[in-house]
Amino acid sequence: MLLKRAQVKVISGNLQNTSVGLIGCGTIGNFLARKIECWPQVNLAALADLVSSRAAGLVRRLSCSPQVLSPAELISCADLIIEAASADLVPEILPLILEQGKKIVVMSVGGLLRLEPEVWARLSTAGQIYIPSGALAGLDAARAACLGKLSSVTLTTRKPPPALAGAPYLEKKGIRLDQLSQPTLLFDGNAREAALGFPKNINVAAALSLATLGPEETRVRIVADPAIKVNIHQIELEGDFGRIVTSTENAPFPLNPKTSYLAALSALATATLKQILFPSPLSILP
Numbered sequence: 001m002l003l004k005r006a007q008v009k010v011i012s013g014n015l016q017n018t019s020v021g022l023i024g025c026g027t028i029g030n031f032l033a034r035k036i037e038c039w040p041q042v043n044l045a046a047l048a049d050l051v052s053s054r055a056a057g058l059v060r061r062l063s064c065s066p067q068v069l070s071p072a073e074l075i076s077c078a079d080l081i082i083e084a085a086s087a088d089l090v091p092e093i094l095p096l097i098l099e100q101g102k103k104i105v106v107m108s109v110g111g112l113l114r115l116e117p118e119v120w121a122r123l124s125t126a127g128q129i130y131i132p133s134g135a136l137a138g139l140d141a142a143r144a145a146c147l148g149k150l151s152s153v154t155l156t157t158r159k160p161p162p163a164l165a166g167a168p169y170l171e172k173k174g175i176r177l178d179q180l181s182q183p184t185l186l187f188d189g190n191a192r193e194a195a196l197g198f199p200k201n202i203n204v205a206a207a208l209s210l211a212t213l214g215p216e217e218t219r220v221r222i223v224a225d226p227a228i229k230v231n232i233h234q235i236e237l238e239g240d241f242g243r244i245v246t247s248t249e250n251a252p253f254p255l256n257p258k259t260s261y262l263a264a265l266s267a268l269a270t271a272t273l274k275q276i277l278f279p280s281p282l283s284i285l286p
């Protein structure tokens, strides 16, 4: 049942002001900042980007006036940090999050596989880290299935070749994407190897593995398909619960074929639906 506007105001009236810091002012960061600045009782306090002109450019496009800070400064001043930058940054900033008791939404999920095990264990038990479902469907059921006995977890990702350009694995193997004329299996390995070889493409593999069997036991297959225009993620799980197969066909952002639109929406859903910022997503309806 939909709540009426008056009821919505009562819900949002109970909230305290929360300051949000956004690290990474690229495709996802721009999208998120424009949404967050419209949320009631949330202050988009600070932005950070390795390329300072990107952060400054984003400030100009916003009607609020966030400060441009370094990631470390931003973490000190924000209650909730949203990382939408790079897998390399994740192991650098998570110890600071832990020390300062902050909450973080991590988009570069592959970076979590590079954390020291004790940092990861402390973060996950302290309830400070939120991992969006990204471009995947079915992570909730996968998590539930994992509480029983899971015998196999496989992610098959199909992407148009340009969406895989620049992956270190392809450069190392000398694989030329422009010469592919038919669907080609480029990689078949585990999620840890996939996250290292395709750090900008395969955050979904890291997310699936962290929800289920872990990075060593989660199988990942990556197919380049010149005939498709969308990024397709299929997950397949088998266990004592039965079998799950889900498939998600993701439209890419027009300016960044590596990033699916659903992944950016999933960051919003995590900040709202998971009740980090709002007790009910309805409380941010206009």
Ligand SMILES: NC(=O)c1ccc[n+]([C@@H]2O[C@H](COP(=O)([O-])OP(=O)(O)OC[C@H]3O[C@@H](n4cnc5c(N)ncnc54)[C@H](O)[C@@H]3O)[C@@H](O)[C@H]2O)c1
Pocket (backbone or CB within 6 Å): 023, 024, 025, 026, 027, 028, 029, 048, 049, 050, 051, 054, 071, 083, 084, 085, 086, 087, 088, 089, 106, 107, 108, 109, 132, 133, 134, 135, 136, 199, 200, 201, 203, 204, 256, 258, 259, 260, 263, 264
């Ligand atoms: N979880 C998922 O399903 C999912 C889906 C898509 C993208 N991602 C990840 O989210 C992140 C952002 O994606 P995007 O499409 O916005 O990328 P993008 O390349 O459009 O933007 C990234 C921005 O972060 C900045 N940046 C890079 N390294 C930085 C650092 N060390 N410190 C501060 N800023 C830094 C860049 O200058 C750039 O402006 C990427 O790591 C990407 O792999 C995750």
